Amino acid sequence: MAQKTNSRNSIGLYSPVTDVKGVGPKKAEAFLRLGIEKVADVLDLYPREYEDLRNKKQICLLTDGEKAVVTARVLRATLGRGFGRKRTLHVLAEDDTGRMEALFFNGTYLLPQFKAGQLFRFFGKVKAENGRVTMFHPSYSAADPDAQDGILPVYPLTRGLTQKDVRNLSGKALEHLDELRETLPATAIASANLCGIDYACRNIHYPEDDGPFRAARYRLVYEELFYLDTALALSRTRGGRGRTGRSFDTSFAKEFTDRLPYKLTGAQSRALSEILADMQSDKAMNRLVQGDVGSGKTAVACAAMFTAYKNGSQSAFMAPTDILARQHFETLGKLFSGSGAHIELLTSSMTSAEKRRVLKGLADGSVDIAVGTHALISDNVVYKDLGLVITDEQHRFGVSQRETLSAKGVSPDVLVMTATPIPRTLAVVLYADLDISIIDELPPGRMPVETTRYDAAGRNNAYDLLEKEVRSGRQAYVVAPFIEDSEALDAYSAEALFEEVKSRFPDLKCGLLHGRMSQQEKDSVMERFYSGELQILVSTVVIEVGIDVPNATVMLIENSERFGLAQMHQLRGRVGRGVHKSYCLIITDSDSETAVERAEIMCSTTDGFVIANKDLEIRGPGEFFGYRQHGLPQLRLADPVKHSAVAVQALRDVKAMLAKDPSLCDPQNAYFAECLRNKYMQSDRLTL
Numbered sequence: 062m063a064q065k066t067n068s069r070n071s072i073g074l075y076s077p078v079t080d081v082k083g084v085g086p087k088k089a090e091a092f093l094r095l096g097i098e099k100v101a102d103v104l105d106l107y108p109r110e111y112e113d114l115r116n117k118k119q120i121c122l123l124t125d126g127e128k129a130v131v132t133a134r135v136l137r138a139t140l141g142r143g144f145g146r147k148r149t150l151h152v153l154a155e156d157d158t159g160r161m162e163a164l165f166f167n168g169t170y171l172l173p174q175f176k177a178g179q180l181f182r183f184f185g186k187v188k189a190e191n192g193r194v195t196m197f198h199p200s201y202s203a204a205d206p207d208a209q210d211g212i213l214p215v216y217p218l219t220r221g222l223t224q225k226d227v228r229n230l231s232g233k234a235l236e237h238l239d240e241l242r243e244t245l246p247a248t249a250i251a252s253a254n255l256c257g258i259d260y261a262c263r264n265i266h267y268p269e270d271d272g273p274f275r276a277a278r279y280r281l282v283y284e285e286l287f288y289l290d291t292a293l294a295l296s297r298t299r300g301g302r303g304r305t306g307r308s309f310d311t312s313f314a315k316e317f318t319d320r321l322p323y324k325l326t327g328a329q330s331r332a333l334s335e336i337l338a339d340m341q342s343d344k345a346m347n348r349l350v351q352g353d354v355g356s357g358k359t360a361v362a363c364a365a366m367f368t369a370y371k372n373g374s375q376s377a378f379m380a381p382t383d384i385l386a387r388q389h390f391e392t393l394g395k396l397f398s399g400s401g402a403h404i405e406l407l408t409s410s411m412t413s414a415e416k417r418r419v420l421k422g423l424a425d426g427s428v429d430i431a432v433g434t435h436a437l438i439s440d441n442v443v444y445k446d447l448g449l450v451i452t453d454e455q456h457r458f459g460v461s462q463r464e465t466l467s468a469k470g471v472s473p474d475v476l477v478m479t480a481t482p483i484p485r486t487l488a489v490v491l492y493a494d495l496d497i498s499i500i501d502e503l504p505p506g507r508m509p510v511e512t513t514r515y516d517a518a519g520r521n522n523a524y525d526l527l528e529k530e531v532r533s534g535r536q537a538y539v540v541a542p543f544i545e546d547s548e549a550l551d552a553y554s555a556e557a558l559f560e561e562v563k564s565r566f567p568d569l570k571c572g573l574l575h576g577r578m579s580q581q582e583k584d585s586v587m588e589r590f591y592s593g594e595l596q597i598l599v600s601t602v603v604i605e606v607g608i609d610v611p612n613a614t615v616m617l618i619e620n621s622e623r624f625g626l627a628q629m630h631q632l633r634g635r636v637g638r639g640v641h642k643s644y645c646l647i648i649t650d651s652d653s654e655t656a657v658e659r660a661e662i663m664c665s666t667t668d669g670f671v672i673a674n675k676d677l678e679i680r681g682p683g684e685f686f687g688y689r690q691h692g693l694p695q696l697r698l699a700d701p702v703k704h705s706a707v708a709v710q711a712l713r714d715v716k717a718m719l720a721k722d723p724s725l726c727d728p729q730n731a732y733f734a735e736c737l738r739n740k741y742m743q744s745d746r747l748t749l
Contacts, residue, residue, distance in 0.1 A: 072233070074101040074240040081233055083226075091221030092230070100237070103230045104262050107281075107697055108214035111268070112184040112200065115210050121158035125189040131196075132156060132182050132204050138175035140168075154181065161194040163201065170220070180204040184215065200224055212268050231266050238262060245284055246733050249714045255280045278698065279707065285699040286711040292741045294715055295725075306345025306472040307448060311337040313371035314364045320400070321360065328502035329357045335498045336365050339474060340449075346474035352500030353669040354480045354634030355507055359389070361500070362451050363396045365476060370402045370429045374448025374473075377466060378432045381453070383408045384584050384591065388608045389453065390432040397430070407433035407442070410581070438465045451476045481631065483673060501670055509667050510616075510637040512645040514660040523646040524565065527615045531569060531596050535641060537615035539599045540632055542623035544575045553619040559599040566597070574600040602628060604635060611639030617646040621663075622656040626676035629659075630669050 072080045077099055079089045097103050110128070118129040133154035141149035150168025152175050154161060163183055165171055175181070185199025200215045202225055216227040238259040245255070255261075260273075261280040268274035314337055318325060325333065332350055339346035352358045366376040378393070380386040390406040397404060405419045405428045416436075422428035426445035431437060447470025467473055477495065515523045527537045539562060541555040559573040572595040574586045583603065590598045591610055598604070602624070616636045618629060629647070637643035647663055649656050662675050701708050718730065725734035 072100070072237075074234060074237045075099050078102075078230065081230060083229065087221060088226060091219055091226075094219045095217070095222075097230070100230065100234050103227065103234050104266070105697065106216055106227070106231075107265060109217050110215045112182075112213040112215055114213060117210075119158040120156050120161050120194060123161070123187045123189055123194050125187060128184070128186050130182060130184045131161065132180065133161065135175050135177055135179050135181060136160070137177055138172055140172060150175075154183070159194070161196060163196045163199050165198050212270075212274075214266050235263055235266060242732060244733065244736050245287065246718060246730050248718060248729070249283075249287060252714045252717070253283055253710055255283060282699045282704050283707050283711050285696050286701070286704070286708050287715060288737060288740060289696070289699075290708075290712045290715040291719070291737060294719055306343060306474060307374070308343045309340040309368055309372045309374075309448070309474075311341045311368055314368050316371075317364045317367035317400075321396070323504065325360065326357060326500075326502045326504055328352070328500040329361050332498040332500050333361045333364055335496070336361065336476065337368065339496070340365065340368060345472045346476060347495055348476055348498060349495040350476065350478045350498045350500065351483065352478075352480065353503065354631070355638065356480075356500040356503055358478045358480070358500060359392060360396070362476060362478060363393060365474075366393075366430055366449060366451070367397070367400065367402070369449040369474075370400075372448065374446050375423070375426065375428065375444050375470075376430045376449040376451065377437050377444070377447060377469075378430065378451045379437050379453065379466060380432070380434060382580065382584065382587075383410050383434055384587050384608050385453070386432055386434050393430065393432060402429045403427060404430040404432065407431050407436045409434060409436045410584070411436075438469070442469065444469050446470070447473050449474050449476065451478065453478050480634065480669075481627065499670075501668075508637060508640075508642060510633055510643045510645050512633065512647065512664045512667075514621075514647045514649065514664055517648070517650050520648050523617055523648055526644060526646065527597075527617055528566060530615050530644070531566075534612075535614040536590065536593070536595070536610060536612050537597050537617065538604065538613060538632075538635055539597060539617045540604070540619065541599070541601060542620050544577060544601055555599055555601050558619060562597055562599055569596045570594065571597045571599060574598060574603055576601060576603045602632065604632070609638045610635070612641075613638070614641050614643040615646065616644070617648070619648050621647040621649045621660060622651040622653070626659055626662060626672045627669070629663055630667075630672045633663070633667075634669075 077089075078084045078092050078097060079086070081100065084092070092098070092103075095106055097106060112130050114130055116130070118131055120131060120133065123129055123131070131154075133156045136153045136155055138150060138152045141151055148167075148169050150165040150171050152163040152165070154163060161183075163185070180203070181201050182204045183196055183199040183201050185196040188195045188197065202223070214228065214231065216224060216231075218224070218227065241258050241262070243250070243258050245258075249255070250257075256264075256276045256279075258280075261277040264273040264277035265281060268277065314333065318333075332352075336346065336348060336350075339348055350358050350361065362378070366378070369376045378389060380389055386408055387406060390404065393404050403422070405422060407416065407419045407423075411419075419428065419431070420442060423431055424443045424445060431444075436442070450467050450470070450473050452466070467475055513523075527539070531537050539558055541553045541558045543554045544556060555573060555575050559571065562571050572586045572590055574583060578586070586595070586598070587604075587608060589595045590613075591608055593612060613636050616633055618624065618632060621629060624632075629645075633645040636645065645663070647660050649660055659675075662672065666672060699707070719725075721727070722730050725731070725737070
């Protein structure tokens with residue numbers, strides 16, 4: 062939250078939480094786990110839901126599926142099956158009309174709080190079935206007969222904090238809202254007809270009614286999107302799009318595509334035309350190419366590199382791992398055969414002598430195309446004339462890494478590629494610093510992967526198919542959601558599966574791969590699998606982005622309910638890369654409606670963009686606005702899909718503001734600019 066100078070000697074918004082009565086070192090430590098150090102920080106901890114105490118319900122009137130507030134007296138509290146802190150807690154309570162059970166998962170530590178005879182207020186979702194009423198993990202507090210009716214916030218909690226603790230702190234913060242400064246430019250507030258920041262804070266935490274709550278939420282959703290759009294627009298201008306670049310003669314591209322042993326698909330041709338238009342213009346290209354595994358992104362990128370080569374400029378192609386860089390190097394060697402272009406590989410695992418030879422060629426211009434890893438952006442790497450920069454699997458790199466590579470040339474064109482399907486709705490926000498091309502068509506003749514779902518009872522059938530393929534000379538992946546076993550999560554781990562697979566097939570050669578291994582260890586395992594030395598690779602999602610192993614024909618995914626659709630699609634893309642029929646075997650231990658629906662979607666389509674949109678519908682934008690952002694602060698309230706109209710309004714207002722004040726130097730935008738820098742200064746996705 063924005064800060065206004067606090068001239069008071071008493072506690073204020075920007076006092077540490079330990080200054081608040083009742084907050085000692087242990088509670089302060091718990092608040093810190095929620096990101097709260099100062100009183101003002103609680104204003105950014107938005108309630109996950111609300112208790113509407115104006116409409117209390119008696120137990121006999123509760124209906125299945127509703128959320129309700131009930132005041133009831135505890136009869137008894139008992140622990141259920143399990144062990145340690147993982148046991149369930151069953152609290153039986155009653156009012157004058159009937160009885161209900163409050164059920165808490167992993168509730169051992171809550172047992173001392175519920176004494177027989179105490180009166181509690183419970184709020185939660187009701188399950189009413191066969192005369193039995195249950196609330197699952199409700200929020201609760203000791204019933205206060207003097208408490209006023211109203212709408213109370215229900216906050217996300219952590220161990221050591223109760224709703225009362227957080228409500229006390231948020232109440233204290235709301236007493237000092239006069240210390241807040243307005244965080245948005247006046248022009249934006251007027252354009253979008255927004256309420257003030259103080260009104261928004263008060264009514265997002267303790268709404269007076271539905272109308273004030275909606276006004277507060279609209280304002281805060283708009284603010285999140287306005288900040289994000291501004292940051293990305295500035296990054297786009299300063300880090301890439303809009304800067305003056307070189308103008309290439311793009312007529313050479315046809316010479317390259319004519320040399321290919323196949324014809325480009327319509328989607329490839331469209332993407333290449335957009336790339337060449339950028340390269341021909343006097344503005345530096347800053348473009349993202351999205352396309353499913355096998356859609357032909359590399360061929361399009363090679364046409365761009367051939368164009369740069371024919372214009373006398375060097376190209377750099379950066380991949381996230383040594384083994385993927387080596388694979389690209391081999392692919393480029395075939396595609397550029399006979400062209401005259403000199404291509405070299407540069408990775409950290411090369412010998413010093415090999416590196417010196419490549420570095421000399423880059424500096425004197427005898428090397429036309431460099432393929433490599435982060436080694437390409439090392440301080441000692443000097444290019445004679447770097448004109449084109451390409452990064453593969455863009456989400457594995459931060460913007461700063463991409464810009465470090467770009468800085469080794471004079472206004473080079475920048476092309477980034479990803480096989481991660483992202484719905485256009487989100488791509489516009491996630492990659493607003495890039496123009497976007499989409500390759501949504503696979504080359505003809507590619508054999509589709511047959512996808513089958515198995516429940517726990519059919520698990521052995523899946524492994525029988527895997528064994529049949531491996532014994533016929535093929536290879537297989539087995540993927541688990543976690544590295545090691547967990548008491549809290551009932552799911553297979555990679556380590557346990559590795560032992561099981563070795564036990565099932567003692568005569569087959571198996572390998573284990575996971576994220577805690579060093580890069581050298583991971584590359585070694587993948588190299589052994591790539592060469593065929595290993596027949597089965599047990600892994601976590603670390604192989605979601607990997608190398609081509611044409612002989613691998615089985616992707617077996619355990620506990621598929623633990624994976625997102627887009628993630629499973631990426632895993633499926635590891636097979637079906639050769640001439641043999643391939644299979645994706647999805648095993649799910651859950652019979653929930655969502656788990657079954659997601660499995661059926663995987664079995665019904667291989668279109669990555671269809672799957673990404675379905676994933677978005679089912680799970681929301683959380684995955685994309687966490688991992689996919691690679692550094693962007695998490696959106697707390699805004700959902701660019703659900704709030705698309707607000708997103709359009711915010712983007713329009715950002716463009717209008719920057720058209721008049723592109724550097725945010727105008728005094729009326731000065732405080733907003735300061736808040737923007739503070740908000741994004743740690744982000745690797747942005748350059749402000």
